[in-house]
Amino acid sequence: MVKFKFIYDMENCIGCSSCAALDSKNWKMQPNGKSSLKDSKEIDAELFEKEFPEENLDKNLETARSCPVNVIHIHKDKNKII
Numbered sequence: 001m002v003k004f005k006f007i008y009d010m011e012n013c014i015g016c017s018s019c020a021a022l023d024s025k026n027w028k029m030q031p032n033g034k035s036s037l038k039d040s041k042e043i044d045a046e047l048f049e050k051e052f053p054e055e056n057l058d059k060n061l062e063t064a065r066s067c068p069v070n071v072i073h074i075h076k077d078k079n080k081i082i
């Protein structure tokens with residue numbers, strides 16, 4: 001089965017709120033001004049991962065593309081889509 005996931009580089013988030021405005025189910029602004037990826041796993045310092053179902057791919061691509069500093073990435077299995 002194909003697996004999709006976010007990889008989120010929180011360290012370089014500039015806190016524009018675009019992701020949280022587009023998709024409040026996955027993204028939430030924090031008091032420190034950066035966004036958080038809800039229910040994600042920290043895989044390295046300030047680097048987070050979260051799997052999601054294929055049916056959410058278009059929506060999640062839209063969110064990733066809205067990030068002005070490209071810190072939201074999406075992987076299909078081991079390949080980076082964005």
Ligand code: SF4
Pocket residue numbers: 012013014015016017018019020034035066067068069070071072
């Ligand atoms: S869209 Fe990017 S820069 Fe803006 S809050 Fe979300 S992760 Fe941070």
